[in-house]
Structure formats: structure tokens, C-alpha cells
Amino acid sequence: MPQAIGLDVYGTLVNPLKMEDHLEPLAGERAGELAALWRQKQLEYAFRRGLMRRYEDFGICTKQALEFAARSLGIGLPEPERRRLLEAYGSLPPFPDVPEALSTLGERGHRLWAFSNGLESAARGLLERAGLLEYLEGVISVDDLRTFKPAPEVYLYLARRLERKPEEVWLVSGNPFDVIGAKAAGLRAAWVRRDPEAVFDPWGIEPDLTVADLQDLAEKLPD
Structure with missing residues (x-):
């Protein structure tokens, strides 16, 4: 069967880590580090929301994880850049x-x-x-x-x-x-x-x- x-x-x-290519104009040589942290926090936020029963969809987890990762590395994230990156995540x-x-x-x-x-x-x-x-x-x-x-x-x-x-x-x-x-x-x-x-x-x-x-x-x- x-x-x-x-x-x-x-x-x-x-491959989510290929976001490194899109992050390079924003983060330079730290683009790979930023991509990895973004992915890590995206999953963590999904796990936490599931356990807390405070559901928001995966797109929200992805957006909030990007904001966290950028702040953690001290990288500015203007609104046009955030929109560009989230759009790229869909491709x-x-x-x-x-x-x-x-x-x-x-x-x-x-x-x-x-x-x-x-x-x-x-x-x-x-x-x-x-x-x-x-x-x-x-x-x-x-x-x-x-x-x-x-x-x-x-x-x-x-x-x-x-x-x-x-x-x-x-x-x-x-x-x-x-x-x-x-x-x-x-x-x-x-x-x-x-x-x-x-x-x-x-x-x-x-x-x-x-x-x-x-x-x-x-x-x-x-x-």
C-alpha cells in the first residue's frame, strides 16, 4: 500500500536560513547570525504560544521573532525593511x-x-x-x-x-x-x-x- x-x-x-541573502543589506557580515536567531525565536514563540494557549498564527510568530532578533543584535529595522523581509520569507x-x-x-x-x-x-x-x-x-x-x-x-x-x-x-x-x-x-x-x-x-x-x-x-x- x-x-x-x-x-x-x-x-x-x-530553507529558512537562506534569508541570510536578504538580510545582508541590513546586517552585513552578521546576516547569517541574524537569520539563525530569527529562526530559533520563531520556533520558540510557536512553542510558547502553544503551551500558553495564547495562539497567534505563525506569521505573527515570524514577525515578532524578526523584531527580537534584530534588537538583540543591535540592528535597526525600519518599517520598509521589515515589510521587505517578511515578503521575502514568503518566497x-x-x-x-x-x-x-x-x-x-x-x-x-x-x-x-x-x-x-x-x-x-x-x-x-x-x-x-x-x-x-x-x-x-x-x-x-x-x-x-x-x-x-x-x-x-x-x-x-x-x-x-x-x-x-x-x-x-x-x-x-x-x-x-x-x-x-x-x-x-x-x-x-x-x-x-x-x-x-x-x-x-x-x-x-x-x-x-x-x-x-x-x-x-x-x-x-x-x-
């Missing part, structure tokens, strides 16, 4: 391996859905601009539940939307917290470890598969 797969978007299909590039790998997975009959912390409309527009939407059946957003990964209910919601039991659904993500969240909720999960020096959280919960990229996943995922 073809696999039912939920693919994380930010950090798995598209993040795909990782190089992704288009061909999604095509291969689709040809093998696997069901492919994007599964994101982002708003459905934002994720859909991002994936369309990245040239990836055509490979997917659709987009599932945690916004439907007004909370964020790694809350267990969002992974169970993914399984319901795919009309499969949790243990029959794969979550594919480059983010260890996402993989652990999916496994804790009863799904199967693959960790995309593009950086060979990346360390998986030592929680005693391991991915079912660890792959170097999505092309590696396409070769190793059981039919």
Missing part, C-alpha cells in the same frame, strides 16, 4: 534535492501532503512560488486547531485528514522536535539530516528512518 506522508515545510522542503527557495525527490515519491504512488505550522494560505503560496505545489495533494495547517507542533493533537489531525491510522502515517521533517512529536503521537517519522553534524535530541525516541535528503528518503522509504 502506498505510504501516506506529511512533509514539514519550513526546514524540510524550503523561500526549496532545498536542491526536493523537486526531483517529490516527483520520484509521487511516481511510486505515495500520497504527499505538506504539513505546516504556517497558515494554509501562506504555505500554499510559498510552495507554489517554490515550484513544489504541483507534487502535493494539498496543504494541512495546524492553524485549523489553533496550536502548533509538537502538540499531539496536530499529528492525530494529520492522520485523520489522510484517513489513516496514526501508525500508517509518515511525518518527514528536518526538525528533530517535529520527528519526536510525531513519534510520541504514534506516527512513523523520518528525520532529514542534511547537516551530517546535526545532533538528534537524546530523548530515547528515535526516528524510523534517518536520511541525508529527500532523494535518500525516496530510495529508502518502504513501498
Whole structure:
């Protein structure tokens, strides 16, 4: 039976750290540091809002994280620059391996859905601009539940939307917290470890598969 797969978007299909290119006019040689802190705080804000049950959508988390990161590094962020950067965030590039790998997975009959912390409309527009939407059946957003990964209910919601039991659904993500969240909720999960020096959280919960990229996943995922 073809696999039912939920693919994380930010950090798995598209690369948030490529915002470094857009940040360079603002931050110069600190652009990479700013991009990394922006991403770190974006996730932290989503986690905190989920725990506090004070939901605001992922776009708000992204905007507030940018403001924090810029202030932390002492970098001025005029309103035109903020608008420019947030607009650029909606056009993040795909990782190089992704288009061909999604095509291969689709040809093998696997069901492919994007599964994101982002708003459905934002994720859909991002994936369309990245040239990836055509490979997917659709987009599932945690916004439907007004909370964020790694809350267990969002992974169970993914399984319901795919009309499969949790243990029959794969979550594919480059983010260890996402993989652990999916496994804790009863799904199967693959960790995309593009950086060979990346360390998986030592929680005693391991991915079912660890792959170097999505092309590696396409070769190793059981039919």
C-alpha cells in the first residue's frame, strides 16, 4: 500500500536560513547570525504560544521573532525593511534535492501532503512560488486547531485528514522536535539530516528512518 506522508515545510522542503541573502543589506557580515536567531525565536514563540494557549498564527510568530532578533543584535529595522523581509520569507527557495525527490515519491504512488505550522494560505503560496505545489495533494495547517507542533493533537489531525491510522502515517521533517512529536503521537517519522553534524535530541525516541535528503528518503522509504 502506498505510504501516506506529511512533509514539514519550513526546514524540510524550503530553507529558512537562506534569508541570510536578504538580510545582508541590513546586517552585513552578521546576516547569517541574524537569520539563525530569527529562526530559533520563531520556533520558540510557536512553542510558547502553544503551551500558553495564547495562539497567534505563525506569521505573527515570524514577525515578532524578526523584531527580537534584530534588537538583540543591535540592528535597526525600519518599517520598509521589515515589510521587505517578511515578503521575502514568503518566497523561500526549496532545498536542491526536493523537486526531483517529490516527483520520484509521487511516481511510486505515495500520497504527499505538506504539513505546516504556517497558515494554509501562506504555505500554499510559498510552495507554489517554490515550484513544489504541483507534487502535493494539498496543504494541512495546524492553524485549523489553533496550536502548533509538537502538540499531539496536530499529528492525530494529520492522520485523520489522510484517513489513516496514526501508525500508517509518515511525518518527514528536518526538525528533530517535529520527528519526536510525531513519534510520541504514534506516527512513523523520518528525520532529514542534511547537516551530517546535526545532533538528534537524546530523548530515547528515535526516528524510523534517518536520511541525508529527500532523494535518500525516496530510495529508502518502504513501498
